Amino acid sequence: MSYDELRQAVHEVMPAVIDDLAQLVRIPSVAAEGFPREPVLEAARTTSDILQRAGFQDVRLLEMPSGYPAVYGEIPGPAGMPTVLLYSHYDVQPAGEVDEWETPPFELTPRQDGRLYGRGAADDKSGIALHVAALRSFAGRPPVGLKILIEGEEEFGNSLGSYLPDHKDLFRADVVVVADAGNNRVGEPLLTTTLRGFASQVVEVRTLQGPVHSGAFGGPTPDALVALIRMIATLHDAEGNVAVNGMQGQPWNGIDVTEEEFRYLAGVLPGVDLIGSGSIATRVCSSYSINVVGLDAPAVQGSRNALIDVARARISVRVPPGRSGKESLELLTEHLKAVAPWNVQLAFSEQESGEGHAAATDGPAYIAAYRALQAAYGKEASEVGSGGSIPLINAFASTFPQAEIILWGAEDASANIHAPNESVDPVELERAALAEACFLAELATERKQD
Structure with missing residues (x-):
């Protein structure tokens, strides 16, 4: 099929694809x-039903050793x-506070801005939708062999990796x-070629057998929360760069984003500075970042004048891609031990780590992907790195080292994934589906020419 024929075919199947997406978001x-x-x-x-209707064969649920089945x-x-x-x-993040949603979280709802809102509308039920749209555009007879794998616990587990x-x-x-990525801006095609890895742990600080009165004992008595705050404060320098020894990033040579656009997308309040040095893309794609994502300490509401015994x-x-998540966890632990004040007692638990990914982009699949994106979007695609992590990418890469891995999708920076009012742009979803259909056609053409 020609690009024009594929464009028309994808356009014709989109109403049914949106219905499929609505059915999925409702769950x-x-x-x-x-x-x-x-x-x-x-x-x-x-x-499973959607895949069968689209033309996939031998559709079945794969029971994982733990967790939920893959399709x-x-x-x-x-x-x-x-x-x-x-x-x-097909799994999603919780909706969170329902009153923060302008429309019901589990109902695919169009709004005046043209986007479709609902939990999972972008991450990642849109990925299922674009795969199905690409197949339907070939009337269930694609020019290459297809296998499809839809995971059921990507957000909260990793059974599939083992x-x-x-x-x-x-x-x-x-x-x-x-299909679990996308573009920074609607209509501007990108290929995500690197992913950062991750490391995470809980650090516990103990100083007392129990809380004691701040008036009677405050002064010489070490407060666990104060000690923890002092430790956390050493993780960054005055500019906000990571200050842990051994955690040095590298320059990013791909597409960048302006500070103005990044501030808007991140929701940084007026007058609040961005932190760190180097380009925005370097800070997001190829450098370390450290954040405190949870804190156990007394809440302000109901707090009392007592020194904290444990925090x-x-x-x-x-x-950054190319650096070890496990090593990063070791570096973080060594740093926290070194900066802990007053000989406080430390304990470390719930340690997790995962590796980043850097794709080889000179193979035939990437050549086909760039051509397909040009055809679908009418402009050349750029390479971008992701600050996030997709652990399963490394499982694919290690299991099939000769396979090329393409990472794209219908998400964009306004999709609000993992947050209230998640959404997908239906025009972007159609473009992404067309790109995938053109990609499959390009792969077949390349093989015939060989």
């Missing part, structure tokens, strides 16, 4: 502990054609397409 498939299990399983069954399907390709594994996930190596033949492919913080590190 509160939160796979986190403490949330009901049945909606997640319902989302798995619904995803799998395939379509054998013409003889001699490459095989592409398509990935996204499942992959033991089932290589089921997932084996020449190219892996992960805890969860400290999260984003790690």
